[in-house]
Amino acid sequence: MSAASLLSTTPVASASKRGASRTAYILLLLPLLWLFVFFVIPLVSLVSTSLYDPAGSLETGYAMTGHVQNYVSVLADYRSHILRSFAYAAAATIACIVLGYPLAYAIAFKAGRWKNLMLVAVIAPFFTSFLIRTLSWQMLLGDQAWFADALRFVHILGPDGHLLATPFAVVTGLTYNFLPFMVLPLYTSLEKVDPRLMEAGSDLYASPITTFAKVTLPLSMPGLVAGTLLTFIPAAGDYINAELLGNPRTQMIGNVIQNLFEGGSYPEAAALSVTLMAVIVVMVLVYIRRAGTEELL
């Protein structure tokens, strides 16, 4: 190769490479702008709001005093709400796994030609608004509904027992509303598991249960982790289910934040929001580390 051709090709090659990376940056620009406007700015605003002096009001305005005390006071006042939120979210997540795993497994391996129909059935509830579906559960769980009647009839529920306005109703609502978020990632993971691996397991002296534990379950972990996150995180911050299906003693952190905002206590509401966010981020990091699925991040 001559020196002239070296000189002529190299700049062209690097220029086209530079051109490619410039295109990448241009393409990234819009999402980055979007993230900045709708995530970074609100986040900064939220954190700074949480540090305002709580003595102010919407009418008088708030003074930025770096009032870290906000965090101490909301933690003291609403500790039980925070714990309850995570307890309900955990219960709903576990219920989603118990209901969703067999369902996803059946769709992935047993549904045959019904596979697509079953997937549509999982997604179909989204065609109706979240609010309407939760209101329907009010009817279903109401004192006069056949479900409560049936439970009373078999004496699982006392003569003046309720289903509605109980922790059970709230967790049921959360489970119902977030079940598809568990089923879909689980299905995607299970669908990728080669059934021949299960045959290999049984060929190598593993009973069906052992094959599940040693082969299928580990291979579906990415789906299980994703499903858990997609269920647990929104469930922990949810307030609709507790509002519509619960009672004042089943209020979750979401309800408190909403009430504080409506009551004009912006700094406390913001402090509580930041706290919720921080706790969830820490929990998610620990969980992913534990589940050994760092590649999700």
Added chain:
Amino acid sequence: MSLPDAPADDLVLEGLTKKFGTFVAVDDLDLTVPQGAFFALLGPSGCGKTTTLRMVAGLEDATSGTIRLGSDDITHRKPYRRPVNTVFQSYALFPHLTIFENVAFGLRRQGRKDVKGAVDDMLELVELGEYAGRKPAQLSGGQQQRVALARALINRPQVLLLDEPLGALDLKLRRQMQIELKRIQVEVGITFVHVTHDQEEAMTMADTVAVMNAGVIEQMGSPIELYEHPNTTFVANFLGQSNLICGTVVATSGARVHVEVEGAKVQAPPGVSGTESGEVWVGVRPEKLNLSEAGSEPDGGSNVLRDGRVTDVSFIGVSTQYIARMPWGQELMVFEQNTGARSPYRVGDAVDLHWSPDHTFLLDPAQDVTAGVEREDAL
């Protein structure tokens, strides 16, 4: 206490049948695989060989019939309770486990002690010791194949089933693995049942080959027996290539069967063919045919078909492949070693075809003359 003539731990299939709906995949199959044999089930795709293998592994339920290992009836035993392991076509290695844990899988399920030592030894045998800590995806196809073999072999099964284990490898690697597999089989002395559609692979590796077609075994025997004395047109065509010419048996003397073929008289050895009377297919392998100039006098006792005309010549290097059109219109294949004794014939040359009567086989005329002819698209 065992009887004096108690069977060894042979694998015995009796009347084994598998139906999928109305489709009969395996039809009343009887088969005995002697202990310690390297046995090949050879057939085109869809002939039922893999289904047979899966029934032995327990991955498919037999519709009827029995599978015995020695004196144990294992027909209805769960796959994880059978002393049988499989090397899967796609290897089916566990992607989330290391090579070490893949190989250790069977031992751990059986609750065996000293897994570490056994796995290290086995990885040594398949020359993958240094890869123990890797995941299957980090290995090449040939290495994955060896892991699949190690994972099955380590359990010392009574029978090792191999389902087209070399199908995913390129030609060079396949040849290498064939030798490797053969070496390991001799070393461990376990019965190997090898399913393949590659006749060359079956012949090079197995001591006994069963040719399967449409759910039944066409013929079984050593590779040489099958090749030299095929009993059906399917075997004659599927194992190598054959010239099949229509003929009529006219007489049988002690040492020879006399057949009339398109006006010529040819002879065949008695007692080795599929049929020996009436109308027959007269078969001869292309490499057994010799060409000479038309009108020349061949050695005494040879079968001769005269007045062929060369219509195609392909020079392969080690040999030359001719196609000769005979007076009755049929085209016959002739493979001639490139010994350099004389220059090759050219298209249009008039030739006589002659061969030793011992290399002649006779087949049932009712059978399809094109059965088992390999088509490129069928593979």
